[in-house]
Amino acid sequence: MTLLTAVLFYFGWASSDAESTALGLQDSLFHLSTSDYLLRSVQALFLPAWVVAGAALAAVGLHRWAADEPRRTAWAARRLRFAWLPPLALLAPYRLHPGLFDLLIPLSAIIGFLLTAYARTRPPPATPEASGTTGLTGTRRRHHQRVWALTVLISVLLLFWAVYAYAGVVGRGRAAETARSMSTKDPAVVVFSKYDLMIRGGGSCYFRVLEKGSAFGFRYSGLRLFHIAGDRVYVVPVRWSPGEGTVWVLEKSDSVRVEYVSGPAGRAEKCE
Incomplete structure (x- = not known):
């Protein structure tokens, strides 16, 4: 459970960092909490979780198939x-597509090390596990434990590498979706303030x-x-883009009121 929580938190942070970087920002600007990172990781990890479950079932089936026949x-x-x-061998073409091989290399290495540990800790087919003296059996058991301990350690390190690579893919995808949906899906914001907040440009409206x-x-719209x-509201102008634009950070207070407008009519508001 501790490892799972650590992986979820790490994935949430890494994907948020990749998303913020793709948007030309920094993750630290948004003051995300531990709960935010965990929640942001759950949805994106559904597919990998099903893949891991399917691979585990396949491994169990192959083990039983091989164990039924000593020659197998x-x-x-x-x-x-x-x-x-x-x-x-995947290291050779790494430079052709670093983003892809950053994910393929650790995943294939995890599978390779697990299969190697499995093969090297199987008892000889012609010699039952219980045969031999007690000292020999204990020595073999300790050797197997060391092999699996080292394999698990290497696999965990590779897992974090794979999680970081996959989080980068997810984060960049979220950033692209954010840029596409800014003017069509996200709610419009109208800000009333007692003082001039100096919100200008990018299609924003000032009255x-x-x-x-x-x-x-x-009053500010657009x-x-x-x-x-928390009490911080991050808004962007209607013509904002990752390569060019400003993000304004507003703190809710008695001197600032923030209204959210949904629907096409609110998003189509223009300065008049």
């Missing part, structure tokens, strides 16, 4: 003892409030909701 076990063990070598008795003197963290 011996044949598989001889060929899997060096299963950690083929993933090294003076002239109604008598109003507690606010300025904005889109970007993010909310």
Whole structure:
């Protein structure tokens, strides 16, 4: 459970960092909490979780198939003892597509090391596990434990590498989706303020409030909701893009009121 929580948190942070970088920002600007990182990782990890579950079921089935016939076990063990070598071949074309091979190399290496440990800890087919003296059996058991301990350690390190690579893919995908949906899906934002907040440019609208008795003197529209963290509201102008644009950070207070407008009519608002 501790390892799972660590992986979820790490994935949430890595994907948020990749998303922020793709948007030309920094993850630290949004003050995300531990819960935010965990929640952001759950949805994206559904597919990998199903893949891992399917691979585990396939491994169990193959083990039973090999264990039913000693010759099959011996044949598989001889060929899997060096299963950690083929993933090294992926290092040669790494520069052709670093983003892809950053994910393929650790995943294939994990599989290779697990298969190697499995092959090297199988008992000889012609010798039952219980045969021999007690000292010999204990020595073999300790050797197997060391092999699996080292394999698990290497696999965990490779797992974090794979998680970071996959998080980068997810984060960049989220950033692209954010850029596409800014003017079509995200709610429009209208800001009223007692003081001039100097929100200008990018298609944002600036008005003076002239109604008598109003507690606010300025109104801003042509904005889109970007993010909310506690009392902070992050807004961008309607023509914002990752390569060019400003993110304004507003803190809710008695002098600032933030309204959210949904629907096409609100998003189509123009400065008049």
